[in-house]
Amino acid sequence: MAARPSWRCRVCRAPWPCLPAKAQLVAAYDRIGLCMYVAERSAAAALDLPGLTPAAAYARFLGWARAATRSEPTGETTMESEMTVRDADVTDIAELSALLAEAFVTNPVAGWLITDVSNRYTTFLRLFDVELTHGLRHGVVHVAGNREGVAIWQPYPMRLTTVTDHEREVLGAAGIYRRRVAHLRAVRDEHRAAALRLPVGPSAGLSARSPVGSAGPGDGSAPEPVVGHELVYLAAAPWLRRRRIGAALLDHHQRTLDAAGLVGHTVTDEEYARDLLAARGWRTPGPRHLSPGGPPLWSMRRDPGTRPTPPTTGYGR
Numbered sequence: 001m002a003a004r005p006s007w008r009c010r011v012c013r014a015p016w017p018c019l020p021a022k023a024q025l026v027a028a029y030d031r032i033g034l035c036m037y038v039a040e041r042s043a044a045a046a047l048d049l050p051g052l053t054p055a056a057a058y059a060r061f062l063g064w065a066r067a068a069t070r071s072e073p074t075g076e077t078t079m080e081s082e083m084t085v086r087d088a089d090v091t092d093i094a095e096l097s098a099l100l101a102e103a104f105v106t107n108p109v110a111g112w113l114i115t116d117v118s119n120r121y122t123t124f125l126r127l128f129d130v131e132l133t134h135g136l137r138h139g140v141v142h143v144a145g146n147r148e149g150v151a152i153w154q155p156y157p158m159r160l161t162t163v164t165d166h167e168r169e170v171l172g173a174a175g176i177y178r179r180r181v182a183h184l185r186a187v188r189d190e191h192r193a194a195a196l197r198l199p200v201g202p203s204a205g206l207s208a209r210s211p212v213g214s215a216g217p218g219d220g221s222a223p224e225p226v227v228g229h230e231l232v233y234l235a236a237a238p239w240l241r242r243r244r245i246g247a248a249l250l251d252h253h254q255r256t257l258d259a260a261g262l263v264g265h266t267v268t269d270e271e272y273a274r275d276l277l278a279a280r281g282w283r284t285p286g287p288r289h290l291s292p293g294g295p296p297l298w299s300m301r302r303d304p305g306t307r308p309t310p311p312t313t314g315y316g317r
């Protein structure tokens with residue numbers, strides 16, 4: 001439920017309706033009932049939030065509900081043929097940060113990183129703002145549909161100065177949670193280095209400004225060839241799961257990787273994402289726990305031209 005007059009979730013403090021609230025509403029109402037309920041909530045919020053513009057109210061309360069109830073996926077029916085994928089720009093950052101925060105706020109690593117759920121969403125907004133800004137400057141950020149999904153890719157290796165500047169920005173955004181965020185990043189670096197047989201450390205990092213090109217070594221001298229792309233984050237609007245939004249984003253960029261002969265690598269903590277990637281030719285040696293008793297992480301690699309595994313019925317994200 002929303003706390004009034006702030007209209008933030010009483011549990012996670014995210015703007016209501018947050019990810020869990022949307023999932024509960026979709027499960028509780030049919031199409032007409034959901035749209036009627038959120039329309040009433042939008043009108044109530046307008047009384048408490050004088051700065052809420054009609055466009056913002058529609059996006060927050062009605063837009064997601066209309067999209068979530070537009071069609072009910074069954075069997076292998078997908079939206080992939082209708083899903084457009086484009087390059088993101090700076091005007092997308094605010095909405096994509098919110099999308100990423102909502103998509104990841106309840107996943108296993110989120111609870112390990114930030115145990116205080118009341119601080120998790122706002123901290124994630126800062127972190128994803130940094131990641132998106134960095135991705136636009138030095139990598140590739142793709143948007144699916146009407147900002148219904150996002151993928152952040154970073155080519156590698158990357159200049160040492162770029163890596164260290166990004167590290168400083170991320171840890172600054174993490175605030176009091178910087179120690180665990182730094183540990184997570186170090187584990188990801190080790191996974192990537194092992195998968196690509198690179199030296200461990202910042203110089204094993206990511207990439208150049210161009211998605212397919214060269215990057216300088218740690219001292220900024222002669223360029224080194226980009227050998228692959230890191231899938232840093234992949235997310236679909238949680239209320240649009242099983243619409244193959246993540247699949248469309250993956251397929252779009254994998255064509256670029258194949259054409260350039262580049263390796264793909266990522267680290268995920270969700271079995272659902274692991275299986276989605278595996279169906280597209282990504283392979284993992286198995287899980288490694290983030291810490292003793294902590295959530296598992298799967299390091300996954302895809303070689304160029306790898307043939308996908310046929311998906312099971314209804315598969316996709």
